[in-house]
Amino acid sequence: MAQARLGRSEQINGWLFVMPALVLLGMFMIYPILWSLWMSFQTGRGMNFSFGGIANIVRLTQDPVFQRALTNTFIFLIVQVPIMLVLALLFAAALNDSKLWGRSFFRTAIFLPCVTSLVAYSILFKSMFANDGVINDFLLAVGLIATPIPWLADPFWAKVVVILAITWRWTGYNMIFYLAAMQNIDRSIYEAARIDGVPAWARFWHLTVPMLKPVILFTSVISTIGTLQLFDEVNTITAGGPSDSTLTLSLYIYNLTFKFMPSFGYASTVSYVIVVLVGILSFIQFVVARDRR
């Protein structure tokens, strides 16, 4: 009897201790998530909305702008993530060599972009890729092109600029994960391979890459999520243009909510498209990377 009472008071104490955190989590995490799920079934403009069932999902299938944004997002994902991760891995492998001169300088230099101010770097990119910007001047000077490339005015080149920008910004970030993981690999494994006559490319491909597999999985999931949510660069450098050629899902959500006549319900539906995509793609990546033994 006494023990049961003691048990109950411990229970109450326990709940009291975790309550503040739970309340905050509930208010700022769970409630918005559930509310947005509810909102995704509402139709209407501004604060006038009513339950529309799957009307928003039907609207998705008929919305050319959404399909544009979805396609763009996937192009960014498929082109940029592999390029960035391969670059990060190569940089990490190169900078992990203790004999490399100035490697802490290079490490810092490559990592620095992801901690620089977003606005500053966006303005810089905009000016560099302007019609009379440094990049065009340089390419003209070395004779690679005869006329300036319309970087920000052409749908194709605008995508290239966005991909260059996010690659520049996030490669160093991923490189740090690879470097950290590489430094945990027993050095004598490489020494054994050297004595065994395993060539350098094979040491990288057959030893380093497999041993980094968990980290590669982690970075690819994180980068996939990041790219699906891509907003900053397209908003500040290209503003989704020209003619929606760099419009992403996140930017579209923002436009639906804050730029156009607010359509909260539909914006929520598009948000849940991202959620579902993140879920599916992460699952696929885990399955692909699963240990088969």
Added chain:
Amino acid sequence: MSGLRLRGVTKSFGSVKVIKGVDLDVADKEFVVFVGPSGCGKSTLLRMIAGLESVTAGELHIGDKLMNDVDPSRRGIAMVFQSYALYPHMTVRENMGFALRFAGVAKPEIQRQVQEAARILELEPLLDRLPRALSGGQRQRVAIGRAIVRHPEVFLFDEPLSNLDAELRVHMRIELARLHKELKTTIIYVTHDQVEAMTLADKIVVLRDGIIEQVGTPLQLYDDPDNLFVAGFIGSPKMNFLKGVIVEGGVRLPGHGDVVVPAREVAAAGTPVTVGLRPEHFAQGGPAMIGVRVELVEHLGGETYAYARHGQSELMTLATNNARDLAAGDTYEARFDPAELLVFGADGKRLR
């Protein structure tokens, strides 16, 4: 044809000289053990032979080729590391066959080699396991297997047993000795454990501070050490060192009741020396005697060691020929044969 010849080999890291001029000959099919305290340069010397560290100066020959600047993979060597250095994502089979894939060996031949190595090392049932599913001793055998499949002319072992527990270490020691007989190749083996050195080696190289203190067979080093360091390092329990003075016809031991032990006059009378006597020299008895008081007795069953001193002298370790009734506080006549006595000069060098 795969002995080694080292001439004036040195190694510096920056301004720090860790190998200070090593001359050494290793005969074909010889089992050579580098032994010494940590920091003596034994692992560095091994890694220089492997090609993992460059040779600062001097000449390194393997077989009859100068190997100073030859790539590790072309030296005809294979190395087993203390940490085993297995490839964690590959099975035992893949671990052992990996190097052969890059040596242009055909797949069926790789299979055959791996099977052969697995048979020698009794690894057949484990071939499809990953290293993480193996015990320490099994991992060690895989590491050896990975070396065997390459048919090297020289095997290098870098403290291969130091991550194993005591029982397994004894077992693997016997395995290694058997392996050396079966493979008939040159083996260079690094350890800080003098028991491993004594039991495995055809030839022991005692290193200290980057120089060779002495080279010889285990029993040569045990019976006839060149200096105090080797005398103290080889043998367990350690040799006793007593302060002495040369007198006419022998050595006087002022700390041990001024006993005069008959000995050959190896230096002028009055020269201060250090006298070395192994604990086991006291087990046989003999005409010379030091009276001591026992402070501690260790019963090992087969032998009983007494830790004793004469008055305020240094503590001596004595084998007692299994005097089981000996107890702390007893007085004891430590008898020995003066012919066993080793005399060392003030500089630590043996006086013969």
